[in-house]
Amino acid sequence: MLDTTINQSLKDNDTVSGDRAGVVEGNYRASCLGCIAREVGACAGFVGERLSSRQSAAGEVPSVGQYYPARRPIVHQREVPDYVPIICSGWAASALVTHGGKRQIVSFSLSGDMSSAAYVFESCSGRSVEAISEVYCRKFKRKDFQAAVQNHAAGNPALSKLIAKEREASDQLHVDLSRRSAETRIARLILSIAARLRSKNVGAGEDFEFPLRQQHIADATGLTTVHVCKILSRMRAAGLIRTGGRHMTILDRAALQEIADQ
Amino acid sequence: MLDTTINQSLKDNDTVSGDRAGVVEGNYRASCLGCIAREVGACAGFVGERLSSRQSAAGEVPSVGQYYPARRPIVHQREVPDYVPIICSGWAASALVTHGGKRQIVSFSLSGDMSSAAYVFESCSGRSVEAISEVYCRKFKRKDFQAAVQNHAAGNPALSKLIAKEREASDQLHVDLSRRSAETRIARLILSIAARLRSKNVGAGEDFEFPLRQQHIADATGLTTVHVCKILSRMRAAGLIRTGGRHMTILDRAALQEIADQ
């Protein structure tokens, strides 16, 4: 699956069926700047499905929007994209694949997220973006996106903040992977996702959507699925969390925080 | 030592003695763009000591240059810098410090390197930069640096390439820390430093300056000094490398590469 060629994956995507068009092209008005601003929590912006409507305000930037079913690649790791992908709805993962077929998830993208600010600057490959749940993703041509950032007063500051925020997250991941225990890494992952969801859906409480498979958690924390399972079991047994039906409930936030702070 | 206040560290730095001025201020002509271009190997540029001379070509950008003795902090992790630091000579390390006092080195900066492109965009703290050997570092005000990038035709492309390159390195570090063995991580570190030195000093061969302590290697690879020592001993015993006197010699590059590719 990971070795599917780009052409194959695009072909697959074209065959998406159902009441939604597989591919949506054209000069839709879409607020990419709203997206960036949303990303950094700077303003309410236009999130998710709305991006495909004609109600956006900031600019008119041509883009291609498309639905991707769960587990489908959005950007292939051998692709050299000349566009900036923005996740408008659903969950996606940015990952690296090693020589030996091992995978490292670098970040999860929730609705409104750009998978990496680096896409704005340079064609950079080697990283894949993959749908976790069903995803609606818009792809903006890099040149168009850069121009839109330049033409909008809030563009550059928002992008700068996004870069800083991404660096912060990347730094924390380094520390997690090198110096923290399996239990701590998983606790931190859960809490960081909960925090991001809360800042997006105004008021997601202790119970939230959680479409990640244990394989995703393992790939993000640098552990094996078996070990992830054992630790989640332990956390459940200790009454810290409840999982099931693609949902997660934080039952004892204080205790989870305690583990995460180590 | 890590908890030294910023003021204390600046005071310490002021007392540097010897035939070199501790602090060099003023509107020296310095090619920060040359630095960026140098960073990405795009052009020969102006490196190291030359930056403090008046021979630079590209622009005149005010900056503060200063010598830092080995093991002295250059940017404190609690500092929120409004400048862009460029290492003009010597070796420095960018590191994060955890709650529990553990350290993760994110990158080594060699002469001509900016410790992180993120400094150009936003005041981002939490990361410290520390001298390994004696370092001469120039600090450019962020606004000045940004203006210089904008005003120079090669500025933005060079900065974009730098960002992409940095992302690539950061991604590789993630994979290293999560999925590769201790031996592989160390082999990769040695080879990557050798490659960078070679691309800088035209023609640094298999023998090069290597001022890192085992503690630095441990902090960069996420291992303990004890384990680093054991693996280096094993590599020496296997005839792969020779170390001593702050130098490293690669004796069997093919075998080292073999280990690094795993």
Next chain:
DNA sequence: CGCAGTTTTGATTTCTGTCAACGTCTGTGG
């Protein structure tokens, strides 16, 4: 010389990975 920072080495423990088997869920097609 003595001291502090490094490097080295061995014994032991802890964490996490590997292997293997089995149970459960989910979607698909008849």
Next chain:
DNA sequence: CCACAGACGTTGACAGAAATCAAAACTGCG
């Protein structure tokens, strides 16, 4: 509605890598 297949989750036994602990040797330096 049922049967089925494949993906996913769970559990236990065991192995291996790296951490921890402890002590000694080495280095450079005032």
